[in-house]
Amino acid sequence: xxxxxLEALLAKLYVDDQARSRFLAxxxxxxxxxxLTEDDCAALGKIDIVGLELAAASFARKRxxxxxxxxxxxxxRWLRRR
Amino acid sequence: MNDRFGLGWRPELAxxxxxxxxxxxxxxxxxxxxxxxxxSKRRALKTLAIQVxxxxxxxxxxxxxxxxVEPTRLEQTARLVEETRPEFWSEHLAFVRxxxxxxxxxxxxxxxxxxxxxxxxxxxxxRTIVGALPLVENIATLIDPPGSTLTEADWxxxxxxxxxxxxxxxxxxxxxxxxxxxxxxxDFIDRMLQEKIHAIHLAGGHWIKAKSTNxxxxxxxHLHDVPEAVYxxxxxxxxxxxxxxxxxxxxxxxxxxxxxxxNQLDRARDALRRGRAxxxxxxx
Numbered sequence: 001x002x003x004x005x006l007e008a009l010l011a012k013l014y015v016d017d018q019a020r021s022r023f024l025a026x027x028x029x030x031x032x033x034x035x036l037t038e039d040d041c042a043a044l045g046k047i048d049i050v051g052l053e054l055a056a057a058s059f060a061r062k063r064x065x066x067x068x069x070x071x072x073x074x075x076x077r078w079l080r081r082r
Numbered sequence: 083m084n085d086r087f088g089l090g091w092r093p094e095l096a097x098x099x100x101x102x103x104x105x106x107x108x109x110x111x112x113x114x115x116x117x118x119x120x121x122s123k124r125r126a127l128k129t130l131a132i133q134v135x136x137x138x139x140x141x142x143x144x145x146x147x148x149x150x151v152e153p154t155r156l157e158q159t160a161r162l163v164e165e166t167r168p169e170f171w172s173e174h175l176a177f178v179r180x181x182x183x184x185x186x187x188x189x190x191x192x193x194x195x196x197x198x199x200x201x202x203x204x205x206x207x208x209r210t211i212v213g214a215l216p217l218v219e220n221i222a223t224l225i226d227p228p229g230s231t232l233t234e235a236d237w238x239x240x241x242x243x244x245x246x247x248x249x250x251x252x253x254x255x256x257x258x259x260x261x262x263x264x265x266x267x268x269d270f271i272d273r274m275l276q277e278k279i280h281a282i283h284l285a286g287g288h289w290i291k292a293k294s295t296n297x298x299x300x301x302x303x304h305l306h307d308v309p310e311a312v313y314x315x316x317x318x319x320x321x322x323x324x325x326x327x328x329x330x331x332x333x334x335x336x337x338x339x340x341x342x343x344x345n346q347l348d349r350a351r352d353a354l355r356r357g358r359a360x361x362x363x364x365x366x
Contacts, residue, residue, distance in 0.1 A: 003148035003196035004180075006229050011180030014189060043192075043229040050292045051225030051262075054299055055189070058224055058290075063186030 002037050009034040087347045090332045098340025110330045113138040117158040138171040144178040148200035156211040172217040172250045188221045192229035193237035202244035222255035222302035235273040252283035253315045258300040281328040284308045304334035313353040320357015
């Protein structure tokens with residue numbers, strides 16, 4: 001579960017500007033709040049800050065370039081396959 | 083030796099590819115573009131697969147994760163593989179979502195025993211549902227994955243060993259990570275079991291700067307020409323491998339005339355051929 005919590009927090013840091021700002025201000029507090037282990041909290045305390053900034057910006061550009069996904073009903077999906 | 087050289091299939095390149103099949107041995111199709119596609123588009127893919135060998139390339143499964151892959155996503159892949167009968171299919175050693183948040187692109191997971199185990203479980207599920215293991219691709223990352231306890235080379239090698247899998251070695255991703263994080267790319271290649279390298283990706287990228295520090299990192303963007311270093315790596319792979327490889331040039335935008343891409347494929351052919359020749363001369 002710890003590994004899953006770490007991945008969940010990373011996903012949040014990569015896409016959520018406010019969560020990233022809170023984390024950078026108080027990394028240990030935010031990591032503890034996410035339920036991470038002491039080892040993971042320590043690792044996040046040494047996070048590659050430049051990499052985080054660049055990766056978050058790169059992911060944001062990618063998301064912006066993706067076509068919007070409309071939720072489709074099962075019927076619509078079935079009809080499109082015909 | 084029947085190495086094969088090809089291009090990523092993109093609508094903007096389709097006409098150029100189809101009119102140059104004498105210089106293109108294989109095309110790589112993004113599987114996800116077809117998951118929800120109308121039947122006519124899937125039929126067109128089947129027709130393409132009759133004309134030229136096709137490899138399917140997934141981008142959204144998120145297999146390199148401690149979180150189990152969603153079976154419905156694998157079932158979509160399985161249907162497409164069944165319809166298309168590709169030469170092989172491939173996916174990235176990446177996670178793409180966490181706790182319901184879609185990152186929107188490929189992210190490097192912490193390189194740990196936990197993610198090796200999770201990736202092995204996900205690859206086993208993929209083999210069961212799709213019917214074959216994907217080749218797994220090393221990804222480029224702008225951030226040194228937090229919480230990692232293993233090098234990228236050891237982590238990748240251990241995943242391949244855990245599932246007896248094979249590698250799609252992306253040489254530009256390797257180049258970008260090596261310059262961004264200061265490791266020896268030739269050492270990375272040496273640390274892979276050579277018989278596990280089945281396919282190669284070539285691409286380009288550009289340097290970007292952090293606003294906060296002006297520090298530069300190389301972004302793998304598939305929008306630029308293949309740099310010299312990547313051809314050098316391909317030649318080196320040729321000195322190490324004796325089995326046929328499939329080499330794909332990826333280009334996702336700023337498309338040059340098709341002749342430019344075909345010339346890059348020719349350069350790749352020359353590089354691999356030089357490596358093969360060196361290997362033979364050293365063995366003699």
